[in-house]
Amino acid sequence: MKAWLIVGAALAAIGTAGTAMAQDVISQRRDGLRGMGRHMEAIKAVTDARGDTRPLVARIDEMITFYNGLPALFPAGSGTGDTRALPTIWSDRAGFEQANANTVTQLTALRAAAASGDVAATTAAFGQTGASCGTCHRPYRGPAR
Numbered sequence: 001m002k003a004w005l006i007v008g009a010a011l012a013a014i015g016t017a018g019t020a021m022a023q024d025v026i027s028q029r030r031d032g033l034r035g036m037g038r039h040m041e042a043i044k045a046v047t048d049a050r051g052d053t054r055p056l057v058a059r060i061d062e063m064i065t066f067y068n069g070l071p072a073l074f075p076a077g078s079g080t081g082d083t084r085a086l087p088t089i090w091s092d093r094a095g096f097e098q099a100n101a102n103t104v105t106q107l108t109a110l111r112a113a114a115a116s117g118d119v120a121a122t123t124a125a126f127g128q129t130g131a132s133c134g135t136c137h138r139p140y141r142g143p144a145r
């Protein structure tokens, strides 16, 4: 088969599957973000109890990995469906990616604080991390629809 025939068939398949693929990536990022919410709750439980913060490092590493991959979970075309993603994610992509980079920076500081075992420093870094989530949610996440 000529190469262009293969390419043509592949493009047709992508066209048909496009809507289904968008919904898959929406489910994937929403599941992942719910997991991030659970991580945040678990971290808060430890700082509230003034517990040992060092075991939190593995959790925070998972979060850093997730947020490093977050922009890829918002491909063009995934703004409609069962999602609260706002069109600003695609019209202001640089701002969206900057907001995400800020969260990664805060998580890196949170990781260092947790690894040191310093509860006060971990509590402060946790607060900054939570604030960075809001810095993305306000401009880029809409109400449930």
Ligand code: HEC
Residues within 6 Å of the ligand: 026, 029, 030, 031, 033, 034, 036, 037, 040, 070, 082, 083, 084, 085, 086, 096, 097, 099, 100, 103, 129, 130, 132, 133, 134, 136, 137, 140, 141
């Ligand atoms: C760069 C932007 C960005 C950052 C940073 C970000 N979020 Fe979100 N978050 C979103 C968007 C956009 C949605 C909506 C996703 C959708 O509905 O498709 C969302 C949705 C969520 C949801 C709801 C998932 C669901 O559908 O049930 C939770 C929970 C969540 N985020 C937690 C967090 C936490 C915790 C942080 C910080 C540690 C964070 N997010 C950081 C953009 C971000």
